[in-house]
Amino acid sequence: xxxxxxxxxxLLPRSASLADDLVARYVERNRRAYRDQYLxxxxxxxxxxxxxxxxxTSVRLAAWxxxxxxxxxxxxxxxxxxxxxxxxxxxxxxxxxxxxxAEVARLIRLTxxxxxxxxxxxxxxxxxxxxxxxxxxxxxxxxxxxxxYAVHTAEVRRDxxxxxxxxxxxxxxxxxxxxxxxxxxxLARQRLGQVARLxxxxxxxxxxxxxxxxxxxxxxxxxxxxxxxxxxxxxxxxIAATGAxxxxxxxxxxxxxxxxxxxxxxxxxxxxLFRCARSASQRARLIAGSVLAIALTGLLIAxxxxxxxxxxxxxxxxxxxxxxxxxxxxxxxxxxLVASLLRTRTARFLPARNLGQQLAWLAVPGAVAxxxxxxxxxxxxxxxxxxxxxVESAPRDAGRATPSVLDGGVAWISDSVVGTGAEEAVGTRYxxxxxxxxxxxxLLDAATGALRWRYxxxxxxxxxxxxxxxxxEYVLAQFADVGYLLLDANTGHRKAAWSGxxxxxxxxxxxxxxxxxxxxxxxxxxxDGRERxxxxxxxxxxxxxxxxxxxxxxxxxxxxxxxxxxxxxxxxQSGKQLWTKTSTDTYRRPVVVAxxxxxxxxxxxxxxxxxxxxxxxxxxxxxxxWEVPRTWACRTLLNAAGRYLIVxxxxxxxxxxxxxxxxxxxxxxxxxxxxxTEAPVSPRTKVTVTADGRVVSLTRTAGGCVANVISRTGFRxxxxxxxxSCSRDPRAVGNLVLTSGPETMIALR
Numbered sequence: 001x002x003x004x005x006x007x008x009x010x011l012l013p014r015s016a017s018l019a020d021d022l023v024a025r026y027v028e029r030n031r032r033a034y035r036d037q038y039l040x041x042x043x044x045x046x047x048x049x050x051x052x053x054x055x056x057t058s059v060r061l062a063a064w065x066x067x068x069x070x071x072x073x074x075x076x077x078x079x080x081x082x083x084x085x086x087x088x089x090x091x092x093x094x095x096x097x098x099x100x101x102a103e104v105a106r107l108i109r110l111t112x113x114x115x116x117x118x119x120x121x122x123x124x125x126x127x128x129x130x131x132x133x134x135x136x137x138x139x140x141x142x143x144x145x146x147x148x149y150a151v152h153t154a155e156v157r158r159d160x161x162x163x164x165x166x167x168x169x170x171x172x173x174x175x176x177x178x179x180x181x182x183x184x185x186x187l188a189r190q191r192l193g194q195v196a197r198l199x200x201x202x203x204x205x206x207x208x209x210x211x212x213x214x215x216x217x218x219x220x221x222x223x224x225x226x227x228x229x230x231x232x233x234x235x236x237x238x239i240a241a242t243g244a245x246x247x248x249x250x251x252x253x254x255x256x257x258x259x260x261x262x263x264x265x266x267x268x269x270x271x272x273l274f275r276c277a278r279s280a281s282q283r284a285r286l287i288a289g290s291v292l293a294i295a296l297t298g299l300l301i302a303x304x305x306x307x308x309x310x311x312x313x314x315x316x317x318x319x320x321x322x323x324x325x326x327x328x329x330x331x332x333x334x335x336x337l338v339a340s341l342l343r344t345r346t347a348r349f350l351p352a353r354n355l356g357q358q359l360a361w362l363a364v365p366g367a368v369a370x371x372x373x374x375x376x377x378x379x380x381x382x383x384x385x386x387x388x389x390x391v392e393s394a395p396r397d398a399g400r401a402t403p404s405v406l407d408g409g410v411a412w413i414s415d416s417v418v419g420t421g422a423e424e425a426v427g428t429r430y431x432x433x434x435x436x437x438x439x440x441x442x443l444l445d446a447a448t449g450a451l452r453w454r455y456x457x458x459x460x461x462x463x464x465x466x467x468x469x470x471x472x473e474y475v476l477a478q479f480a481d482v483g484y485l486l487l488d489a490n491t492g493h494r495k496a497a498w499s500g501x502x503x504x505x506x507x508x509x510x511x512x513x514x515x516x517x518x519x520x521x522x523x524x525x526x527x528d529g530r531e532r533x534x535x536x537x538x539x540x541x542x543x544x545x546x547x548x549x550x551x552x553x554x555x556x557x558x559x560x561x562x563x564x565x566x567x568x569x570x571x572x573q574s575g576k577q578l579w580t581k582t583s584t585d586t587y588r589r590p591v592v593v594a595x596x597x598x599x600x601x602x603x604x605x606x607x608x609x610x611x612x613x614x615x616x617x618x619x620x621x622x623x624x625x626w627e628v629p630r631t632w633a634c635r636t637l638l639n640a641a642g643r644y645l646i647v648x649x650x651x652x653x654x655x656x657x658x659x660x661x662x663x664x665x666x667x668x669x670x671x672x673x674x675x676x677t678e679a680p681v682s683p684r685t686k687v688t689v690t691a692d693g694r695v696v697s698l699t700r701t702a703g704g705c706v707a708n709v710i711s712r713t714g715f716r717x718x719x720x721x722x723x724x725s726c727s728r729d730p731r732a733v734g735n736l737v738l739t740s741g742p743e744t745m746i747a748l749r
Contacts, residue, residue, distance in 0.1 A: 004036050004043075008023075012096065013094075022065070025069070026038075026068070041141050041144050043137075046060065049133045049137055053130045055103060058104050059134050061091070062130075063137060066083055067083060068083045076113070078112075080111045081112065084104075087105055088105050103130070107130055111135065133185065135184060136192075140188075178200050182197065217357050220342060221360040222364055224277035226368075227274065227339060230328045230331045232266070232368075234266040234326070235264075235270070237372070238325040242318075244321060245316035248388070248458060259322060262298070262322070285340045288337035291333035291336070292333030293333075294329075296330060309387055309458050314388035315459075317380060317384055328376075382497075388457050390457075390458075393452065394451060394453070396450065396452060403692075403736060404690070404735060404736050406696065411748060412747050413746050415449075417743065420435060420745075423730075425745065426475065426733075427446075427734060427736075429473060431452050433475045435463050435464045437462070438462075439456055439457035439460030439462065440455070444745065446733070449745065455477075462479075465478040471511065473490075474486050483498050505517060505523065512549065513527055514552065516543060520539065520542075522537070522545050522552070522570075523535075535575055535577075540558060540559045540561070541556050541557065542559060546592060546597060548597065549572070552570040553597050554567070554568045567615075578620075593640040594642075597615045598615075600612055610627070610628060611625050611628055612638070612645070612647070624670065631651060633650055635649075641665075641689055641692065644665040644674060645665070648689075659682055661682070662676065663677050665712065677711065677712070677714055681697060681710065685697040697730065698720075698728075698729075704726075707720055723746060724740070725739070
């Protein structure tokens, strides 16, 4: 106290009583903070800075008075205002001029806000030499000895009142101080700045450990993690793009270096952006902005250079992958830039990682990985699917086909359908779908043969395999290297595309839709490719299946051991097993007739079964058994026609001399023979069966091509026009019979 009193000497003449009063105020017993040690540090610092002021006496007086009045829990603005009023009341008694008193009061009031200008302020406030010196001296406590600084901060928090509120208030106060310059004069920055910042950062770390704030700083951590991991993701996507083509068909002169360069750049940017996101420097923001600009420029170039699609040229997968990689790099640069700017605005120091920051670093890479799997990959695939497809349609309603009476006339002849024939036609509710080479599916009007729509792909040069599904509402087309696409049978527009995980599945049945795999798996699938269930028959098995509207019946044969074959029924919606039966040999050629599953019982080494057995699919019970005549010798064909099972075979030895075919209709409800007709038709001729049970085949005679019609009423032949190609197989779509011309499709009247 004596040392502090000595500092007043010669400040004001004949003012010893004022000095004693001021010293007494700083050492009074009820004062918890801003005691005499604090004032000593301020005055000591002021001695080293006073030469920078224009009115040293006013500055010194303001330093003595700035905390002369302090109430427990009082804020700096309240203390400064009360102390300024004290100076205005007391100093006139000691002959201090009014002008100096006003300057002293002004300086004291400045100490109510110790925050310094922002580091990056481009328009600093008007210079105030006296105020700068005083405020730097007051802030010298920040650069005091660490032990002394710890005592000071403890006194300030204890003086503030309720502990939690005091900690929170002090935390924000320290953050504000760290976000500024701390000192206004260059001399104070050089002498005090580094030590003061270390003290404040140490205090902030201690406050962070004391405050119940486990999430503090998670935003900054999330941005930093985003900048780092999205750059890595951009590199991964760029590497994936190197294995894809820029356009389809791929050209030999395609340059592969851009994707390699982008991958290298992205890997290099990951650690660089990590450092930029954790720095508030101008250089860090410049680097992050440069990465952002490079990514944006690359996006514009890639978009401008994307191939223009036509029937012969399509967009390759490299285009969306390269664009995705550039977008990810753009996000990485933007996240690093925002993190750097946010750090500048709020604080230059972040405390040690807490729970929120750790969770952010764990969550961001997971979110990036999910984005790659659930956003980048599907969007890239959909971009290629959409860019390479074209739909051409004629505005006409679907016509209804007139059943063929097979009198030798022609109902209609289509336009040119080079590369396809009637045997590949598929019936739908809206017409007749046909596949064509070079990735084309067409739908013909069933009444006129006119083209209703045409779906084509630039990325496929092979003929797709098609089937009707969804009760004829859709055409399911398998395109080589693309997968299964679901087309609306009415408009030709794509409704869905099966993912790569299911595109290699084999269609077991189209209605309801079943797919199988070579690994002994059976899948119940919706038309859009979504799997409802999976059934596994095990290793070393051959698996086949057929389904009714409610039940799937699977046939399993074991290839690696002598275990008996088995038949298992599953619910078509849930895949739940309903029943399982074993047999000595696998049933063959299953067909669904009137809700029953009819199978051929093995009859030995030949293709002729011993009997046909109808099985109730929900229970596994045998409804009836129809014995096949022992005299039959050819491969027995089974077809459903309404409530009848149409059985086609030959009534004698299977030899080249055999020229007869026998057709039998079995009533599916009773298992009894409804009718049987034998005809002089070669059993080796390919046949088709109409919905009303007529068996139709084509034969070339000396007079030309004729249609052989075997039905309940007997056998007859109808001479066909010369345009019909007899070497091509006919196809029945309902009761409409289709044949092929040289480059057309012909519907028989």
